Amino acid sequence: MREAVLSARRIVVKVGSSSLTTAVGGLDTNRVDALTDVLAGLAEGGREVVLVSSGAIAAGLAPLGLPRRPRDLATQQAAASVGQGLLIGHYTASFGRRGRTVGQVLLTVDDVTRRAHYRNAYRTLRKLLDLRAIPIVNENDTVATDEIRFGDNDRLAALVAALVDADLLVLLSDVDALYTGDPTRPESRRIDEVRTDADLAGVAVGRAGRAGVGTGGMVTKVEAAKIATGFGIPVVLTAAPLAAPALAGEAVGTFFHRMPKRPAARLFWLAHATSPRGRLHLDPGAVQAVVNRRKSLLPAGITSVDGTFTAGDPVDLVDAAGAPVARGLVNYDAVELPGLLGRSTVELAATLGPGYEREVVHRDDLVLL
Numbered sequence: 517m518r519e520a521v522l523s524a525r526r527i528v529v530k531v532g533s534s535s536l537t538t539a540v541g542g543l544d545t546n547r548v549d550a551l552t553d554v555l556a557g558l559a560e561g562g563r564e565v566v567l568v569s570s571g572a573i574a575a576g577l578a579p580l581g582l583p584r585r586p587r588d589l590a591t592q593q594a595a596a597s598v599g600q601g602l603l604i605g606h607y608t609a610s611f612g613r614r615g616r617t618v619g620q621v622l623l624t625v626d627d628v629t630r631r632a633h634y635r636n637a638y639r640t641l642r643k644l645l646d647l648r649a650i651p652i653v654n655e656n657d658t659v660a661t662d663e664i665r666f667g668d669n670d671r672l673a674a675l676v677a678a679l680v681d682a683d684l685l686v687l688l689s690d691v692d693a694l695y696t697g698d699p700t701r702p703e704s705r706r707i708d709e710v711r712t713d714a715d716l717a718g719v720a721v722g723r724a725g726r727a728g729v730g731t732g733g734m735v736t737k738v739e740a741a742k743i744a745t746g747f748g749i750p751v752v753l754t755a756a757p758l759a760a761p762a763l764a765g766e767a768v769g770t771f772f773h774r775m776p777k778r779p780a781a782r783l784f785w786l787a788h789a790t791s792p793r794g795r796l797h798l799d800p801g802a803v804q805a806v807v808n809r810r811k812s813l814l815p816a817g818i819t820s821v822d823g824t825f826t827a828g829d830p831v832d833l834v835d836a837a838g839a840p841v842a843r844g845l846v847n848y849d850a851v852e853l854p855g856l857l858g859r860s861t862v863e864l865a866a867t868l869g870p871g872y873e874r875e876v877v878h879r880d881d882l883v884l885l
């Protein structure tokens with residue numbers, strides 16, 4: 517029995533498109549009902565459940581007469597727009613059978629990374645849980661552009677788990693566990709437990725299985741597991757039909773043990789999964805302050821700026837030799853910064869107004885590289 521699963525009070529469950537759709541496309545009501553039965557059971561037992569569900573694009577294909585998952589963003593967004601309504605409609609009816617109310621929460625990358633936004637997203641999720649509703653989260657596909665898109669819900673689920681301070685993240689897919697290689701090959705072995713990165717050495721993780729349905733394959737699931745365990749949240753990865761035994765603490769699927777909590781974990785994905793929009797060149801004092809003393813970056817310590825970015829974008833902080841030392845979310849647009857460099861926040865506030873007292877990158881929005 518897995519103690520961490522049995523004792524988890526707040527649980528985030530992520531289900532992939534491939535677990536919700538039929539072979540010909542379209543939502544499979546039986547699968548949706550099987551999943552909601554398990555989750556409603558958890559809620560009845562007093563656990564708090566957040567469901568992160570993919571499937572909007574897949575559900576929108578058939579109604580729009582599309583034979584397969586489109587490659588271009590606009591068609592994917594149109595499919596998601598049609599499918600998300602259908603998906604939430606199914607969940608509303610399905611959880612309704614068990615007397616449960618659901619709340620739709622559509623998030624973008626900003627909502628789980630920018631401080632002001634994530635507090636807001638947290639408040640909504642927390643209130644839904646307090647009201648005994650089941651939040652059903654998906655990426656807000658219809659408005660997310662390529663640059664600001666997660667594209668896969670595995671990472672989104674890990675960040676949501678961190679956001680609500682979950683005790684457990686369960687990733688449900690169409691494969692029963694993580695394997696040492698392509699699960700369809702006879703030499704691949706099931707991995708029961710992952711304790712450290714060393715357990716993943718030599719594991720060949722591939723892209724999505726069933727053509728045209730899932731997105732990230734195992735790559736994004738393993739990444740999500742790393743993010744969640746880095747936040748101190750254990751992860752179970754298994755197939756959707758094994759959700760009941762997995763959540764009952766049975767040794768099915770792959771169990772990823774949690775790591776000691778890391779303070780900058782909220783931005784872990786930023787260091788690994790985004791590309792910077794610009795570079796802030798720091799003087800040696802600022803490098804010291806940011807790297808060794810974990811301080812926020814102030815305009816006084818910046819010597820020059822390159823790139824085209826707007827407030828909230830990821831940027832690299834580089835030393836005098838141009839080597840990146842940290843990545844962070846910048847609080848100013850690129851065009852604003854040159855006029856502020858080298859000046860103290862007191863002076864800036866006095867001449868330009870109190871808004872200019874803000875840090876260029878707040879230490880909570882910084883991850884060391």
Ligand SMILES: Nc1ncnc2c1ncn2[C@@H]1O[C@H](COP(=O)(O)OP(=O)(O)O)[C@@H](O)[C@H]1O
Pocket residue numbers: 531532533534535688689690691693694695696697698699719720721722723724725726729730731732733734
């Ligand atoms: N090492 C591996 N272990 C398990 N599955 C793997 C591995 N490498 C690739 N896969 C594939 O990843 C697929 C799951 O990813 P994906 O289709 O994106 O699922 P979902 O829609 O549930 O997010 C599996 O069907 C499997 O074929």
Ligand SMILES: N[C@@H](CCC(=O)OP(=O)(O)O)C(=O)O
Pocket residue numbers: 531532533534569570571572573574596654655657667668669670729730731732733
């Ligand atoms: N937001 C997209 C999901 C993208 C995604 O991560 O899909 P999957 O790999 O099936 O979990 C949708 O609802 O179609």
